Amino acid sequence: MDVRDLVGEAVAGMLARPVRSALTTLGTVLGITTLVVTLGVAATAGNQIVGRFDELVATAITVEVPETEHVPLVEWDAIDRLTRLRGVVSAAALAEGKDGANLPVRSNDLVDPARVTTQSLSVLAASTGLPEALRGRMVRGRFYDAGHVRRGDRVAVIGDQAARLLGVTRLDPAPAIFINGHAYTVIGVLGDLRRERNLGSAVIVPPTAGRRFGLRQVSRVLVNTDLGAAALITRQAPAALSPGNGDMLQVVAPPSPTRARDQAQEDVNALFLILGLVSLLVGAVGIANVTLVTVMERVAEIGLRRSLGAARRHIAAQFLLESTLIGLTGGVIGASVGVVAVVAVSAAKQWTPLLDARLAIAAPVAGALVGLLAGLYPAMRAARMEPADALR
Template identity: 70%
Template sequence: MDPRDLWAEALAGVLARPVRSALTTLGTVLGITTLVITMGIAATAGNQIVGRFDELTVTTISVDVPQDKKNPLVTWKAPAELTRLRGVTSVAAIAQTDKSTNLAVKANNLVDPTAVSEQSMTVLAATPDLPTAAKGRMVKGRFFDDGHDRRGERVAVLGEQAAKLLKISGLEKAPAVFIGGRAYTVIGILGDLRREQILGSAVIVPRSVGADFDIRHVSRVLINTSLGAADMIAKQVPTALSPNRAPELHVAAPPSPKRAKEGVESDVNSLFLILGLVSLVVGAVGIANVTLVTVMERVAEIGLRRSLGAARRHIAGQFLLESTLIGLTGGVIGTSVGVVAVVAVSAIREWTPVLDLQLALLAPVAGAVVGLLAGLYPALRAARMEPVDALR
């Protein structure tokens, strides 16, 4: 049989019953669509999460400084030198001791037995660049500067949660907080923190005032970097902060975003891949069933073809080609629907769609393979028919 004749006969067999062929194709369409959506949404979601992960986490570095009262590892001036490293966008130093934790802080000196007069809070000393390094903003007022530090002014900045606990909502009347019997003028409220959430419930003072609470040496350095510079900066920071004792510093470098992306894709794929495979199996069973019914309906045709000289391979090839055409059609339609669905979901969520070109090209082939395998048994059964039995 000429290949062109085989193709024409197979196409005619598929189009002879269009409704049945369409319903048979639907199973493959659902399976391929599910697979394409699964892979596309997994890649898109992974890319989106990694993008946010990059924006916040992969650009932040923290350095914990062990305390040594006799020979401090990091001086207050050392963090400012880090800005000379290429890729560093902001740096701030924080100091805290055990004595500055859980201090009694009051908003006034009045004794009111009917109300809570004081709150237990942590007092921190910091450099003026802390709001930028903590990725926060001044909700009210301002942050202290180098001038306050040089003059030793007893000023303080409250975290937003600390201000609520102390019932300080405005700075118009220059409110003060009392810690250990000393008054500290509140000049600002720090909020909207995207890192170092502990600052939201703390009292922050200049480093010169930190001596009131036995805060003298840097205990933590916050660093923000440009995208892609975190790994390099994390290696350089210890030497830049303390050249002679760099190994003693503990640098918390961000994890690799590639691992996060792979983890997200793996989790999403594992959830939905089984659904796609089940749909493909259902589609394959549907194709096999319909092809088998078609074989039984066309017994007389098979007998006539065999009696006119058609070989077994010609009969098997015809039915295999029909089932393959159904699977291929379902694969093409399923791939198209899946791609459109991925783009639609991405547009609704305002994501950037990530589509694998290889997946879009191989999905129709997978549909054809499913059709080929599904039609294997019916085709073999048709090929085994004897012309005399078929005609009878």
């Protein structure tokens, strides 16, 4: 039996019962489709996550400044040197500490025993570039500027959550709040924060006013960079903020976006890969079962072939090739459906589909391998039949 005869007999065996062959192929189709969709969607989603990760996180740097007894490590005007670095989009210095935590703040000077008018809020001092550094916006009013800082004006900006707690809804009457008994005019409400969202419930005052609450030294510096400049600014920021003492500052750099992408793909793969393997296993069992039934139905044919001189290897090869062709057909159909599904999901989510071409090529091979392994036992059973027993 040459190769052409072998292929012809295998194809004829498949087409002799097309409905049964189609249903048998369905298990492999589902398994291969699940694998292709899982790996394709995981790669596409991971790439999308990296894009968002770069935008929101990979450009954010925080510099922690330890407190010293005498001369501060970072002066408030050091932010000007930092913002001159190429790649820095915005930066702001913060003075926080236990002295400014949970201070009593109220929005009027009346003491009403019937209602709670005093709130315990955090008070912090910040440089004028804080809204941009927090990636927020002024919901109402404005942020204080260099003139307020230079004159030592007693003004304050409150977060949007703090405004709700204090009942500050309008700024045109120049409302005042009392921080630990000291009056400050509210000139703005800061909200929609994408960094440090906990500052939405804080009261922010200029550095000159923060000294009254023990907020004299810069404790943190928030920096936003251009995409791809974070690593460079991480090395340069300490020297720009504190020349000669940069090694004492701790820079919290963003994690690698590649690591985030890989982790996202691993999570998605681990979740759905098992489903694809189970589907392939079901498909393999189906192929093995149908091939075994086919062998039992074709006992007379096997006995006749053996009587006419067919060797055991010819009979085994015929049924192995038939089961392999079923698996290969399921792999081709499953790979095609999987690719279309990945593109459809990406289009629905407005993502850029990302699919490894090697996966589309390997999927049919995996289907053929499943069919080959599933047909081993039925083929061996057919090959072991004796001609006389089969004909009888």
